[in-house]
Amino acid sequence: MDAMLYPLKWAVAWVMVHIHNILVFLGMHDGPGFAWVLSIVGLTVVVRILIMPLFFKQIRASRGMQLMQPEMRALQEKYKGKKDPESKRRQQEEMMALYKKHGSNPMASCFPILIQMPIFFALFRVLARLQDVASGKIDPIGPLTASLADDVQHSNLFGASLSESFMQASTTEVKIVTIVLIIAMGVTQFLTMRQLTMKNMPESAKNDDNPMMRSQKSMMYIMPVIFAVTGVQFQIGVLIYWLTTNLWTMGQQFFAIHRMPAPGSEAERLMKERQAKKRARKGLPPLEEEINETSEEPVGGQRVQPKRKDRQKKAVRPVDTTDSSSSDTSADDTPNDNRVGLSKEEIARRRYERRARERQAAAQRRKEAQKAKRNNAE
Incomplete structure (x- = not known):
């Protein structure tokens, strides 16, 4: 496993060491200390910035999945009870056409997690081999030399070493910090998924007969349990990485939902209320009234359409009223x-x-x- 992950381990070590060097340059203490904790946080930020395009692709795919639910239910109802191969084939083809129509991909929501998992395990292996690197048992991992590995190994968060886990805890502090981090990870994961499910989903898609809604609710409660079961196996440094990425996801998602809510969702209603209050403070009429006023056309005539400057300069071509095709024009x-x-x-x-x-x-x-x-x- 180490051989397969070595390129990623090298990249993880390189980012951590250089972020640590920047923090030391800015005045933080060199050697064992909090700068190495912040280097893991910095590693998380770098990874999340690099995969930001995948996040927006995930948001668009999630929105498309929400909007296509009525059509998806109609399709399921159409082929309900039909088990023959030909019906299954046609249902699959129509389902793929539906995904293409809405520009959605069921796997798009998993891309950010799938991309991070190898980095997650690479960090896990780097922290697990710190003792071997520090003692000279194995070669340095990129710029992570024996002296730097010893510094990371002796750095701690509230008395808990970055390279220790709950199952290998040598002190009570390690167990307490691990439990607190696991609880924080579970809470942030729950809030993130609840924010996406309850705030940014149309009311029509919140029915319990919606398969997507049922799966979202199930994952909202299952993911914290998975964190609790697996978190005791991971080092403090890995838990810091995962908690930081959860906080980043929650903030990034809040911004996206706040500025670009799904049509018909609770978030869209709140955005419209904010816009109405802002317009009222400026003395402007509600946006709906302004749209209705501008869209009204006088009886017996055509509303004058705005023109670009280059079109205004062109001469107006006279219309031959004798032509039958131009009568409608x-x-x-x-x-x-x-x-x-x-x-x-x-x-x-x-x-x-x-x-x-x-x-x-x-x-x-x-x-x-x-x-x-x-x-x-x-």
Whole structure:
């Protein structure tokens, strides 16, 4: 295992040593001390910054999974009770098409954890071999020389050595600090998952018949138990790493949910309330009223659309009212068109069809111009 993890062990040791050197340069004590504890925290921060793109990919995938739940339930209902191979194949194909439509991937939520696990175990092995490196039994791990390994081994957090675990505790302080760190890890993991499940999930997806909701609730309670069972095997330094990454995840997720909540979620409602209060302090009307006012169109005419400067400079091409294809266009553009009795949906549909015809005509003109250019060149 050490041979397989050696590149990662070297990278972990390199980051820790250089962060320690920076802290010493800033005035912290060289040798055994709290600077080595902060070097593990710094290692966590470096790793989390490097995998930040995966975090945002996880948020987008999670949001897509939430929004597709109604369609997913309809798909499950469609194939309910159908066990034949052909039905299973079609259900799988439609499910993959649904994932592609929403840009979601069930595995995306696991990427940050999967990426960190090798680093986690590499740190575990570095701390486990400190004694061997310090005694000269094995070669230094990258820049982690024998003297530096001895410094790390004798550094502690509230009296608990970074290289000791609950199962190998030589003092009561080690056991107490281990238990406190495990409890803190469990609480932060629970709060992080609860924040994602309860605050950033639409109300329509919170039903107990939603498989995703059931799995999220199960993981919310199972993960702290897993930490409690496995945490007693890990050194204090590894527990510091995992607690720091939990705190980072909780803060990063809070920021993402606060600024980019999922549509229909509790977080979105709170964001709208904040925006309404902010607008009220500035003396502005509620955002909904402003949107309704700007979207209203006068009866019998077209609302003037904003234009880019380069489009304003272009001359307006006169419309041939004798052309049957332009009759609908003039009906949408001129203020004398008869719009009484038309709904907004009908007006929008006519406008869309007019613009589609304009795009097709422009494409046809470009095609004819290119053909004429080729003929002239020949």
